[in-house]
Amino acid sequence: MIGVTPETRTARTLRLRLPGLTGHRAGQHVDVRLTAPDGYTAVRSYSVASASPGDELDLTVEELADGEVSPYLVHQVAVGDQLEVRGPVGGWFVWDPADSSPVQLIAGGSGVVPLMAMLRAHAVADPASPGAAAPFRLLYSVRGPDAVYYGSELDALARSPLVDVTVLYTRAAPAGNDRPPRRLDAATLMQSVWPAADNPAVFVCGATAFVETVADWLVLGGHSPARIKTERYGDTGTRP
Amino acid sequence: MGIVSPGFFGRGRRDDPALPPGQHLTEGFPVLSAGPTPRITPDEWEFTITTETGQVHRWSWAEFLALPQDDVSQDIHCVTSWSKLGTSWRGVSLDTLFESVESDCEFTMAHSYGGYTTNVPLDDLLGGKAWIAHEFDGEPLEPEHGGPARLLVPHLYFWKSAKWVRGLELLRQDEPGFWESNGYHMYGDPWREERYW
Numbered sequence: 001m002i003g004v005t006p007e008t009r010t011a012r013t014l015r016l017r018l019p020g021l022t023g024h025r026a027g028q029h030v031d032v033r034l035t036a037p038d039g040y041t042a043v044r045s046y047s048v049a050s051a052s053p054g055d056e057l058d059l060t061v062e063e064l065a066d067g068e069v070s071p072y073l074v075h076q077v078a079v080g081d082q083l084e085v086r087g088p089v090g091g092w093f094v095w096d097p098a099d100s101s102p103v104q105l106i107a108g109g110s111g112v113v114p115l116m117a118m119l120r121a122h123a124v125a126d127p128a129s130p131g132a133a134a135p136f137r138l139l140y141s142v143r144g145p146d147a148v149y150y151g152s153e154l155d156a157l158a159r160s161p162l163v164d165v166t167v168l169y170t171r172a173a174p175a176g177n178d179r180p181p182r183r184l185d186a187a188t189l190m191q192s193v194w195p196a197a198d199n200p201a202v203f204v205c206g207a208t209a210f211v212e213t214v215a216d217w218l219v220l221g222g223h224s225p226a227r228i229k230t231e232r233y234g235d236t237g238t239r240p
Numbered sequence: 241m242g243i244v245s246p247g248f249f250g251r252g253r254r255d256d257p258a259l260p261p262g263q264h265l266t267e268g269f270p271v272l273s274a275g276p277t278p279r280i281t282p283d284e285w286e287f288t289i290t291t292e293t294g295q296v297h298r299w300s301w302a303e304f305l306a307l308p309q310d311d312v313s314q315d316i317h318c319v320t321s322w323s324k325l326g327t328s329w330r331g332v333s334l335d336t337l338f339e340s341v342e343s344d345c346e347f348t349m350a351h352s353y354g355g356y357t358t359n360v361p362l363d364d365l366l367g368g369k370a371w372i373a374h375e376f377d378g379e380p381l382e383p384e385h386g387g388p389a390r391l392l393v394p395h396l397y398f399w400k401s402a403k404w405v406r407g408l409e410l411l412r413q414d415e416p417g418f419w420e421s422n423g424y425h426m427y428g429d430p431w432r433e434e435r436y437w
Contacts (some may be wrong), residue, residue, distance in 0.1 A: 031321075031435070033243045033262065040250045043262040043321045068264060076247050084242045089436050091422035092274055160284045208271045212384055215276035225276045225354060232271050 026121035027094035032088035062110040100130035105147035108206020144172030196222035262431035266322040278354035288407035314394035317430040331373030345410035353404040358417035398427040
């Protein structure tokens with residue numbers, strides 16, 4: 001581990017150098033295996049947040065109150081420590097720079113992590129690749145301003161005419177926000193995303209209930225199920 | 241032993257012989273799916289087994305429920321590292337469904353409503369090792385867990401237990417299904433940690 005950046009009170013980004021790694025695809029995850037002195041091991045999957053082409057990658061880890069691995073990664077592991085990492089893996093929930101389709105990203109809370117990798121990959125994509133000119137929208141549903149990851153970088157990315165970022169606050173909104181905090185509903189969702197007629201590539205990531213609900217609304221709203229890719233952080237166990 | 245993380249002790253149940261390497265217990269029932277949940281009513285549901293000669297064996301929902309039913313209690317292991325012990329299911333054994341099927345094939349591809357596929361060797365479906373399950377914990381299987389019915393092959397990682405299953409296709413040669421084409425192991429034995437290629 002070569003660097004660490006706090007994101008919120010309960011999340012931080014770990015920068016890892018993986019000797020031999022030659023880049024990864026935006027949206028992939030890695031498995032982190034921790035081994036205790038007595039040989040006990042625990043494995044969890046974490047999405048890659050970065051889009052760097054070389055042998056470094058960032059993981060943003062949210063501490064779960066009942067987590068086994070995440071508290072260690074958020075509070076204990078230090079720059080210079082070694083971690084056992086497998087991956088990056090996954091060939092489905094990935095953005096392909098060869099695809100010129102408009103892209104709709106929909107994040108619930110810490111589900112923004114793999115979607116951030118896609119935004120970053122888009123920003124650094126080879127201008128000759130079809131995806132470099134693809135318009136991106138991110139709809140980011142989050143508890144409150146203190147829970148937002150990558151806030152200033154998202155502001156900077158949104159200055160591109162190709163990138164639109166909408167943050168919806170569910171419990172506490174910042175001063176001056178014109179929308180009172182409330183949960184995402186179907187009408188707000190459909191107003192915020194690319195119309196189904198534009199046939200966007202849709203990526204939804206968040207807690208299971210969030211992803212289930214959003215994907216159902218999108219299908220009811222006319223989006224093709226075949227265009228909607230989902231990644232769920234299960235209610236317990238999947239990604240503590 | 242891998243790299244030891246100083247200060248990490250873990251909270252898992254060590255020495256639990258039911259827990260494959262790298263897995264941890266969950267009391268919930270997490271969901272892992274690649275896309276939206278298909279909504280299939282029992283009226284439109286059917287299950288087929290298609291042989292290498294193109295012969296199709298077909299069951300409607302009513303015909304399927306009229307077959308002998310098994311109540312099974314099994315441990316399940318998801319590749320994302322959770323395991324759930326002693327889960328309760330009700331469904332039809334694949335042995336029952338294959339009784340009248342003539343085939344020389346050794347491999348199968350499970351096909352699901354919504355387009356999901358996964359490959360399972362025929363040997364792993366027979367001999368009391370696999371079911372088409374339609375109840376979980378005494379209740380009809382919910383759509384997000386694969387209802388109306390899913391394949392249940394508990395001795396392999398759970399992505400092999402295809403949700404919303406609609407048929408099995410017999411194959412002469414093994415072919416990758418959906419996750420197997422996307423970085424996951426062709427066989428998926430949790431005891432050998434066959435997670436990825």
